[in-house]
Amino acid sequence: KLTNLEAENVSIKDKLEAAKTRNKVLSNEIKSLKAQVQTLLRKSRNDDEFIDALMKQQTQMKQLLEDHNQHQTQQQHLQQQQLQQMSVKSQQDSNVVEQLKTIAAQKESQVKILEMELRHMKMVHQQNQSSNGYSPQQAFTTSTSNIVTSNDSRPTTASVNDILTSSSARSRSASRLSRPASVSDEPVSMQTLQQELTVLKYQYKEMEVMSLAAQVEKDKMKELVQVLQSRLSE
Secondary structure (H helix, E strand, O other), rough: OOOHHHHHHHHHHHHHHHHOOOOOHHHHHHHHHHHHHHHHHHHHHHHHHHHHHHHHHHHHHHHHHHHHHHHHHHHHHHHHHHHHHHHHHHHHHHHHHHHHHHHHHHEEEHHHHHHHHHHHHHHEEEEEEEHOOOHOEEEEEEEEHHHHHHHOOOOOOOOOOHHHHHHHHHHHHHHHHHHOOOOOOOOOOOHHHHHHHHHHHHHHOOOOOOEHHHHHHHHHHHHHHHHHHHHHHO
């Protein structure tokens, strides 16, 4: 019996040692599994943080895309408005150019009429110098009526400087012709005074027409300068 008990005791001890060994192995496995679980938990938290970051980035990208689309829409609308404004401004510039052309044509017509009047007065004055039976005052009246009835004519255009130069030369020649060739101590006759008065009237009318022509050119230049200044200010 004692031998059996000893054998049983040895067997129980062996089983106990085996159980302890098994418990150690299981304990080590549990520790390893706990470590793996901790690692998985940390990885899960990292994954959650990464997912949150991706979601935030996606939200930001959506917002940026919406802002970009809105900006593009605003830019297109602004470009359309600018195109419309440019079209309106181009039309206004075209209208201004047409108005300037009309004004220039009117001023040119007035200048041509004045040039015709000056040429006619010069011709009549030359005729009056050759024959004393024709008055420059009558010639001026006749030339004015002829110009009014013949507005459709188109003479060659001369500049105001040419008119002023030729008129100055004619005035000097007329002043020389207003006196007799030889000056004597005899009193001036009534006929000589009338001739001088006639020449002076002619010179006055000529200077008046020249002044009007110069004023027309001055008004034309003022209008052009004003238009250019307004376009530069824009």
